[in-house]
Amino acid sequence: MTPGARVLAAIEVLDLIAAGTVAEKALIGWARRSRFAGSGDRAAVRDHVFQALRCWRSYAVLGGAETGRARMIGALRAAGDDPAALFTGEGYAPAPLSADERAAGAQPTGADACDMPDWLLAEFHASLGPSAEQTVMALRERAPVMLRVNRRKADVTGAIDALAHERIISASHPVAETALTVSEGARRVAQSRAYHDGLVELQDGSSQAAMDGIDLSGAKTILDYCAGGGGKALALAARSDARIFAHDIDPGRMQDLPERAARAGVRIEPLNTLPSPDKHLFDIVLCDAPCSGSGTWRRTPEAKWSLTPARLSELTEIQAQILTEAAPLVAPGGQLIYATCSVLAAENEAQIDAFLAATPGWVRRKTHRFDVTDGGDGFFVAHLGRD
Numbered sequence: 043m044t045p046g047a048r049v050l051a052a053i054e055v056l057d058l059i060a061a062g063t064v065a066e067k068a069l070i071g072w073a074r075r076s077r078f079a080g081s082g083d084r085a086a087v088r089d090h091v092f093q094a095l096r097c098w099r100s101y102a103v104l105g106g107a108e109t110g111r112a113r114m115i116g117a118l119r120a121a122g123d124d125p126a127a128l129f130t131g132e133g134y135a136p137a138p139l140s141a142d143e144r145a146a147g148a149q150p151t152g153a154d155a156c157d158m159p160d161w162l163l164a165e166f167h168a169s170l171g172p173s174a175e176q177t178v179m180a181l182r183e184r185a186p187v188m189l190r191v192n193r194r195k196a197d198v199t200g201a202i203d204a205l206a207h208e209r210i211i212s213a214s215h216p217v218a219e220t221a222l223t224v225s226e227g228a229r230r231v232a233q234s235r236a237y238h239d240g241l242v243e244l245q246d247g248s249s250q251a252a253m254d255g256i257d258l259s260g261a262k263t264i265l266d267y268c269a270g271g272g273g274k275a276l277a278l279a280a281r282s283d284a285r286i287f288a289h290d291i292d293p294g295r296m297q298d299l300p301e302r303a304a305r306a307g308v309r310i311e312p313l314n315t316l317p318s319p320d321k322h323l324f325d326i327v328l329c330d331a332p333c334s335g336s337g338t339w340r341r342t343p344e345a346k347w348s349l350t351p352a353r354l355s356e357l358t359e360i361q362a363q364i365l366t367e368a369a370p371l372v373a374p375g376g377q378l379i380y381a382t383c384s385v386l387a388a389e390n391e392a393q394i395d396a397f398l399a400a401t402p403g404w405v406r407r408k409t410h411r412f413d414v415t416d417g418g419d420g421f422f423v424a425h426l427g428r429d
């Protein structure tokens with residue numbers, strides 16, 4: 043496909059999304075109808091669509107209308123390109139710009155320029171103060187593909203070399219000792235030998251750093267209370283010989299965990315039923331709670347437009363309940379680690395304040411917020427100690 047034809051395809055998909063179709067579904071539908079599109083074309087169309095989702099408001103203002111076509115005109119203007127160069131009408135390129143379209147469009151300002159719903163922009167300001175602006179602007183950029191070097195199987199240099207052997211070019215990233223960013227060949231990682239042999243896992247750098255910050259010395263048992271796919275449990279298992287148990291309210295989410303653990307050369311024990319606190323306690327309980335994902339919206343930009351105040355408040359209730367349920371499972375002297383991939387105070391600091399106020403016998407040891415501007419995703423972690 044020509045660059046213009048890819049833009050026309052992105053316009054079609056963006057219009058479907060604006061009409062209510064979920065982005066992934068709209069992309070899959072387009073790919074099925076477009077058998078002529080190769081993998082490079084599909085990737086390019088996807089990139090256009092995801093970038094337009096990150097910059098949904100500003101591209102519409104720059105392009106002068108709330109349509110897929112205007113948003114792609116806005117995207118080209120934002121990149122400093124003349125849309126007329128691609129909107130030629132030749133072959134499968136979009137039709138040339140009309141006089142109205144050439145005249146339309148303005149420089150976005152305020153929440154339009156920040157590409158954030160108005161109510162969320164207020165939440166970001168209340169949560170992050172002066173750094174809110176930088177964070178929301180960083181969420182308009184594409185996130186790097188990041189890997190975690192599995193210390194059980196390789197060191198950083200060995201992993202970089204093994205990946206390079208398969209034409210996947212990576213470099214270490216300062217956000218975490220084991221973090222690599224991939225600059226070439228990212229789409230081949232999941233098929234690579236280095237990945238299949240467990241030398242590397244796909245994991246954002248902030249999550250790695252947050253897990254690295256947990257003091258595992260002396261811990262004999264660890265419970266990952268919200269294990270999901272097990273990314274955090276695997277990161278802990280790379281550093282500890284403790285018995286690590288994984289639990290999730292939806293056990294189906296843990297289905298890939300045995301295979302991932304085998305690849306990594308570690309053991310994670312699934313726990314479909316939690317033990318009663320009077321029978322078994324854990325030295326560390328990690329709650330990587332469900333959240334708005336506001337720190338990861340570079341990767342899932344659709345989510346920033348679909349989050350509502352009602353859903354945010356539902357999430358904060360679930361988080362509070364998880365803390366209340368998980369805390370009694372921590373042994374005396376043990377640690378309760380609360381984490382989210384959000385940067386909103388309601389899900390983080392305020393959640394911990396409320397827990398400590400309502401639950402005697404717990405102290406806050408430390409909290410840390412990783413900012414999107416540090417290079418990895420936004421992430422929050424709180425270390426709580428049981429007296």
Ligand SMILES: C[S@@+](CC[C@H](N)C(=O)[O-])C[C@H]1O[C@@H](n2cnc3c(N)ncnc32)[C@H](O)[C@@H]1O
Nearest residue numbers: 268269270271272273274290291292330331332
């Ligand atoms: C942020 S995800 C976990 C991601 C995972 N730790 C990882 O690193 O891949 C949150 C998980 O919490 C689970 N969850 C939601 N409510 C829960 C509850 N009340 N108890 C336990 N798990 C819960 C969800 O099913 C989801 O898999």
